Amino acid sequence: MPTDARRPLYKKWAVYGSLGVVLALVVAGRAHWVLGIMAGLLAIAARAIQFAPYVPIFKRFMVGADATDSDGPNSVSTSMTRSQAAEILGVDENAPVAEVKAAHKSLMQKMHPDRGGSPALAKQINRAKDVLLG
Numbered sequence: 001m002p003t004d005a006r007r008p009l010y011k012k013w014a015v016y017g018s019l020g021v022v023l024a025l026v027v028a029g030r031a032h033w034v035l036g037i038m039a040g041l042l043a044i045a046a047r048a049i050q051f052a053p054y055v056p057i058f059k060r061f062m063v064g065a066d067a068t069d070s071d072g073p074n075s076v077s078t079s080m081t082r083s084q085a086a087e088i089l090g091v092d093e094n095a096p097v098a099e100v101k102a103a104h105k106s107l108m109q110k111m112h113p114d115r116g117g118s119p120a121l122a123k124q125i126n127r128a129k130d131v132l133l134g
Helices: 003-027 032-054 057-068 082-089 097-111 119-131
Strands: none
Touching: 082 097, 082 119, 097 119
């Protein structure tokens, strides 16, 4: 069997073997310390992920991720017409400033990334407001 074909098989064996060991420990009543260690490592890993952007070795990966995110199909185009901006905000092209700001505020409250919206959509909404007010 070629080496490339063995890799998935080894991974599968490792997963099933690990599950078998954990199951055997649970049945024998000895899993409490293993699961405690795993819970502690999970907590440490969660905390480490928060600080990953500040560690120099991880900055390479973060910069690469940002570059790929902005080049995707959902990235915001830099040129937007007034009609496109009005359509995004759901207002008329010649809407008063207060109406544009109210529409922007309403959409951002629904589509902000902190509330489950996408960053690309938030950028597009902000760009639409800038085009109509600029």
